Amino acid sequence: MRKDSNFFILVGSIGLFVCINIFLMASGKLPFSSDGFGIILGAGLTLAVYSFLYKDNPAFKIAENLYVGVSLGYTIIITWFNFLKPDLYDPLIVPMFSKAAEKAPQYALIFPSLLGIFMLLRFSRKLSWLSRWTFAFVVGLGAGVSIPRVISAFILEQIKPSLHPVFSGGETILSSINTLLIMLGVISVLIYFIFSVEHKGAIGKVSKIGIWFLMISFGASFGYTVMGRLSLLIGRIQFLLKDWLGILQ
Amino acid sequence: MNFLKRTVPLVIAFVMGVLMAMQYYVPHKLSQDLLEVVSRWDRIIAGFAVFIGAYSLFHLHWTRIKRKVEGWGYSVFVYFGAIITLIFGFLNGGKFFWNDKQQDTMFDWLYYYVQVPAGATIFSILAFFIASAAYRTFRARTMESTVLLIAAILVMLGRVPIGNYISQYIPAIADWIMAVPNLAAKRGILLGVSLGAIATSLKIIFGIERSYLGGGD
Amino acid sequence: MERFLRIDRRIIFAIITVAVIVSLILRFELPIPPSEPVQGVYEKIESLPKGSHVMIAFDYDPSSKEELQPMAVAFLHHCFSRDLKVIGMTHYTGAPGLADQAMTSVASQYQKKYGEDYAFLGYKPGGASLIINMGENLYSAFPKDFYGNDTATLPVLQGVDSLRELDFLFDLAAGTTIETWIVFGKEKYKFELGAGCTAVMGPDMYPFLQSKQLAGLLGGLKGAAEYEALVGKKANAVSGMRPQSVVHVIIILFVIFGNIVYFTSGRARHA
Numbered sequence: 001m002r003k004d005s006n007f008f009i010l011v012g013s014i015g016l017f018v019c020i021n022i023f024l025m026a027s028g029k030l031p032f033s034s035d036g037f038g039i040i041l042g043a044g045l046t047l048a049v050y051s052f053l054y055k056d057n058p059a060f061k062i063a064e065n066l067y068v069g070v071s072l073g074y075t076i077i078i079t080w081f082n083f084l085k086p087d088l089y090d091p092l093i094v095p096m097f098s099k100a101a102e103k104a105p106q107y108a109l110i111f112p113s114l115l116g117i118f119m120l121l122r123f124s125r126k127l128s129w130l131s132r133w134t135f136a137f138v139v140g141l142g143a144g145v146s147i148p149r150v151i152s153a154f155i156l157e158q159i160k161p162s163l164h165p166v167f168s169g170g171e172t173i174l175s176s177i178n179t180l181l182i183m184l185g186v187i188s189v190l191i192y193f194i195f196s197v198e199h200k201g202a203i204g205k206v207s208k209i210g211i212w213f214l215m216i217s218f219g220a221s222f223g224y225t226v227m228g229r230l231s232l233l234i235g236r237i238q239f240l241l242k243d244w245l246g247i248l249q
Numbered sequence: 250m251n252f253l254k255r256t257v258p259l260v261i262a263f264v265m266g267v268l269m270a271m272q273y274y275v276p277h278k279l280s281q282d283l284l285e286v287v288s289r290w291d292r293i294i295a296g297f298a299v300f301i302g303a304y305s306l307f308h309l310h311w312t313r314i315k316r317k318v319e320g321w322g323y324s325v326f327v328y329f330g331a332i333i334t335l336i337f338g339f340l341n342g343g344k345f346f347w348n349d350k351q352q353d354t355m356f357d358w359l360y361y362y363v364q365v366p367a368g369a370t371i372f373s374i375l376a377f378f379i380a381s382a383a384y385r386t387f388r389a390r391t392m393e394s395t396v397l398l399i400a401a402i403l404v405m406l407g408r409v410p411i412g413n414y415i416s417q418y419i420p421a422i423a424d425w426i427m428a429v430p431n432l433a434a435k436r437g438i439l440l441g442v443s444l445g446a447i448a449t450s451l452k453i454i455f456g457i458e459r460s461y462l463g464g465g466d
Numbered sequence: 467m468e469r470f471l472r473i474d475r476r477i478i479f480a481i482i483t484v485a486v487i488v489s490l491i492l493r494f495e496l497p498i499p500p501s502e503p504v505q506g507v508y509e510k511i512e513s514l515p516k517g518s519h520v521m522i523a524f525d526y527d528p529s530s531k532e533e534l535q536p537m538a539v540a541f542l543h544h545c546f547s548r549d550l551k552v553i554g555m556t557h558y559t560g561a562p563g564l565a566d567q568a569m570t571s572v573a574s575q576y577q578k579k580y581g582e583d584y585a586f587l588g589y590k591p592g593g594a595s596l597i598i599n600m601g602e603n604l605y606s607a608f609p610k611d612f613y614g615n616d617t618a619t620l621p622v623l624q625g626v627d628s629l630r631e632l633d634f635l636f637d638l639a640a641g642t643t644i645e646t647w648i649v650f651g652k653e654k655y656k657f658e659l660g661a662g663c664t665a666v667m668g669p670d671m672y673p674f675l676q677s678k679q680l681a682g683l684l685g686g687l688k689g690a691a692e693y694e695a696l697v698g699k700k701a702n703a704v705s706g707m708r709p710q711s712v713v714h715v716i717i718i719l720f721v722i723f724g725n726i727v728y729f730t731s732g733r734a735r736h737a
Contacts (some may be wrong), residue, residue, distance in 0.1 A: 038362030045363065049370040053377055053479050058323075065323045067367035069330020072306055074360055075299060075559040077330075077338030081350040082562070082588040083296040086610040089347075112290035116297030122463070123304060132258040132462050139461045140262030141291055141385060141452035144269030145594065145650070153653040153679070154443040154645075161677045178429050185433020186440070189560075193441045210437070215393045217434035219400025220426050221669045224686065225379065226401075227408055228533065228665030230713050231687035232373035234272055234706045235532025237486050239366070248490060248705075285602035292592030292599055292607070299559070299591070349614025354564075360563045368528030380482050381475040384720040387490070388728055398725075402718050408688055410496035410679075411711035424501070427672055436673040 017044060020245075029246040043244040046236055088113060103160055162186050185213040260458045266454030307331075334359050400426055470727045478720070485716055489709040496707050503675055504692040506682025507660040508544070510634060515551040518633035518696030519626050522646065524568075526640035534638045535564060536690040536703035537662040542572040543634060544697045550633075551622045552584040555608070557596065557643055562589050562612060581615065585622045588612030593643075594650040601629040601655040629655040634681075638662045644671060648679050662689060719729050 021030070021040050030036040048063035088109060095105040100218045122131035162183050166176045190212030191203060201206045242248040269287065272280050310324035333337040334356065339346040342354035406412035407423020452458035474590050500508065514520070522541065526534045545552050552573075554565050562726055566586055573584050587608040590596050599607040604627060617623055625631060635657050637647050644661045652659045658681050663671060665686025674680040687710060690703035 001340060001372040018364030021367065027277065034358060035290050038358055042362045042366035045367045046370045049367060049374065050312040052374065054476060061323045062326055063367055065326040066330045067364060069327040070359055070363045071368065071560065072303060072327075073331040073334025073338060074356075074364055074563075076303055076335060077346075077397060078559050078589055079299045079591070080338075080346060080564055081509050081614075082335075082612065083293075083591055085347075087293060087296070087590075087615070089607070093275065108286075111291070112293040115290070116294045119294065119297050120300055120304075122301070128463075129254040132254065135461050135463070136258035136261040137265055138291060138294055139453055141269055141287060142594070143262070143453045144266035144272075145598070147270050147447055147450050149649045150443050150447055153649040154439060157444075157653075157677050157679060158440060158673055162436065163400070175286070178425075181429050182433045182436070185430055186437045189434050189437025190441060193437070197404060206345070210434075211393060212396065213430050213437075214432045215397045216400045216426060216430040217669065219397040220404045220431045221407065221666075222401040223404030224665045224668045226405060226714070226717060227688065227710065228686050229373070229379050230710055231665060231706065232369065232530075232532045233501075234480075234486055234490070234687070234709050235374035235702070236366075236370050236373045237483075237490060237709075238702055238706065239369075241487065241490060281602060284598060284608060288592075288595040288598040288602065291595035292590060295593070295595065296591040348612075350612070352613070359565060361567075364560070365528040365531065365564070365636050372529040373532070377475075377479045377482060380717050380720065381478045383717055384473075384478060384724045385471070386476075387721050387724065389725055398721065402721070405714045405718060407709040408686075409714050410498055410707055411715060413497065413499075427669065428676070430678055431669050432672040435670055439670075440675055457472055 006055070006057070013047075013051070014059070017047065024245070039243055043240060047242060073242070180190060184209065189213055255462070258462055259459070262461075263454055263456060266450070270454075330363070400430075471724070471731065474703055475714040481716065482713060485712050486709040490705065494708060496703060496711060497539075498688075498691050498695045498707060500692045500696050501689075503680075503683040503685065504689055504696070506675075506680075507541075507636070507662075507684060508682070508696045510658060510660060510681045511541075511544050511548065511550070514548065516634050517551060518630065519551045519553065519622075520545050521555065521629075521632050521635045522556060522565075523635065523637040523639075523643065524556040524561045524565035525558055525643040526564075526664075527558045528564065529560075530640035531564055533664050533687050533690065534640060534662060535568060536687070536701060536706075537684050537693060538565070538568045538638055538726065539572055539696055540690060540693040540699055540703070541616045541638075541662070541684075541700065542568060543575075543699045544649075544693075546576040546578055547584075547697070548570060549583075553587065553622065553626070555587040555600075556589050557591075557593060559589055559642075566612065575657040582621045585611045585617075585620050587617065594646050597629075597647060601651060604628050629657050632657045634658045634660065636660045636662065636687055639667065640664055644674070644680070648674060652679060660684075690724070 008220045021043075024030040025032055025036065030039060043097045045063045045067070048059040051057055052060040091103070091106045092113070093105075095103055115137060118130040119134040120131075155167070164179050166179050171179075188206050188210035190210075192199075192207040194203075197203055238248065265287075268283075280293045301417055306327070313321045313324045314328075336356040337359060340354075341348060341356070342351035344351050387398060389398050403419065404423045404426055406415060407420045407426075410446065412419040412423065449458060508594070511520070518612060522538065524534075524538060542552065552569070554569050556562060556565055569584055569586055570580075573580070576732070578584055582725050588611060590607060592599065596607060604623070605618050611617055611620065629651055635647065635651070635661065637644050640663075644663060644667075647659060647661075651657070659679065661671065661680055662684035663686075668683070668685030668689075671680060671683050671685070675683055684690060687706050691707050694700050694703050698710045
């Protein structure tokens with residue numbers, strides 16, 4: 001009985017959706033064009049995904065899997081047009097096989113292309129060890145490039161404002177207190193994260209202060225997270241009310 | 250074989266790591282050219298990683314269809330969506346994929362009316378779950394959680410126009426929370442994470458950290 | 467009282483939905499004064515002379531579109547109204563369609579010509595490597611633009627050989643690209659950097675604001691609304707502030723009510 005009622009709810013909802021769209025097109029609120037049908041499809045997918053809030057159902061699963069497939073296809077096509085074609089196909093493959101090519105093939109691109117193909121060989125049982133060369137290249141390069149830049153951008157540039165003078169002329173008392181509080185917060189949070197030393201005595205008291213700073217920070221993050229997620233919902237409801245139903249102007 | 254499988258990758262990682270770390274401090278033109286070439290190669294290699302993800306996803310759903318696991322029919326829609334997008338993408342509005350990308354094709358239509366609405370909606374569902382979770386589980390059981398709750402409430406009110414109607418001090422307090430205690434905590438975390446990242450990078454370069462080789466070592 | 471703790475969550479979902487719909491339909495004005503981080507971006511663009519080169523990195527995909535697309539549109543309005551040259555690019559495969567739509571629709575309102583006043587370079591993989599490649603040689607990183615045109619022939623890119631020659635870079639980020647731009651871009655190539663980010667990431671960016679590594683920050687839909695108000699192009703973000711305010715109050719009331727019920731129902735004592 002329960003399965004039957006779920007089936008009827010689903011069919012009824014789809015029927016209602018179809019009727020609304022027929023009305024919207026007939027009344028001219030939605031154009032009878034590819035854009036109009038696109039808005040209907042978008043609204044249908046939006047409502048299918050939101051149907052999950054009532055109960056997990058086939059409409060939601062279809063929308064979800066369709067989205068996964070389409071976004072995968074889009075990723076591959078964009079990778080072809082924006083990366084493979086201008087960076088490899090046009091400068092390397094076309095000049096090699098086309099006599100009408102204006103420029104000579106850039107043979108230097110064979111080396112990174114080979115490393116890229118080695119990476120794909122990780123799915124082969126016999127040749128998967130070749131992918132290690134590519135990963136070593138990428139990881140070693142990333143590690144080497146990061147060290148001086150992270151030291152400069154994240155450590156030195158972040159320590160500088162924390163050591164800002166408390167009194168150097170022009171500050172209010174509140175801004176001086178804030179400077180001291182920031183320094184206290186940074187040091188106490190760093191001490192809290194030193195887990196190789198037992199948190200007792202002076203270290204324990206300072207790390208306790210760090211915990212307070214962290215709690216305030218997490219509360220602020222929670223507030224912003226609520227704000228962020230709500231914004232996504234508001235945007236979707238705006239689409240449904242404005243673009244689909246035409247209630248909002 | 251061990252030499253090719255283990256030693257060569259470790260040598261590559263060491264050489265690249267030391268070379269690129271030293272490169273930063275050498276202002277000679279050769280050094281700049283090396284950086285440009287190596288970054289271009291790294292970019293090209295990164296592009297191939299897309300196909301790893303694509304293969305993994307196709308393989309996962311193919312296995313589900315082949316073994317007829319529960320819900321295998323939905324995996325057909327993954328293939329349907331991907332194949333139809335690929336067909337229209339390669340057709341490229343009639344100009345085919347070896348030409349430049351055309352505008353306003355069926356491929357773009359699928360993006361604007363399938364990927365964008367579905368993608369935006371899937372993540373917007375979290376708004377409902379956050380509201381439900383806030384009501385059911387956000388409890389001021391300890392002093393720390395009370396402080397967290399109060400900070401969250403002040404920031405939530407201070408960050409919307411209605412906070413100013415309740416009290417003119419709420420936006421100012423919210424700004425202070427963001428600019429002082431939040432900043433201090435985030436900076437502490439950033440410094441700690443950065444020091445950890447540098448330590449890990451050094452371990453990778455010197456071959457102490459080998460997890461990127463994929464196991465077996 | 468205890469039954470309020472076991473309320474069906476679908477009732478909460480319905481309350482949230484009705485609150486958003488009603489507050490979108492009922493129009494009421496709310497003041498949106500600009501905050502200091504948003505003013506930072508605005509004043510930076512205001513200070514740029516006509517013809518300056520601004521790069522926008524559309525580093526988001528459809529899942530963050532509702533927060534970041536309004537920011538992109540408002541920022542583009544500001545740039546085009548001041549006759550700045552705009553160059554777009556992205557690190558995300560899901561972004562090109564949204565970026566192209568934003569640039570084309572706003573540019574047409576100011577009669578801007580593609581190639582002369584603005585260009586969209588498209589997507590490239592690589593993250594940090596792409597930024598370094600752009601910092602050394604922009605044409606090596608992007609030999610062709612999104613439409614297949616040779617970038618060396620685009621008039622809008624004249625005078626910009628690398629990131630060093632940019633007057634401003636604005637990163638619209640749904641992930642960690644702001645930190646990547648700071649570490650691998652701004653640190654060495656010394657361009658001015660501003661950012662727009664999802665609200666979830668907003669608190670993490672404050673250290674960079676104080677250290678002046680970011681000239682300004684638009685955080686979430688509120689940041690987009692403030693910028694729309696500043697440039698005089700009130701649109702979706704400003705109207706989104708009404709339901710945002712109402713639902714924030716509702717959620718706070720939920721939290722307070724939930725705590726009152728919890729502590730008065732005896733569950734706290736048992737725990």
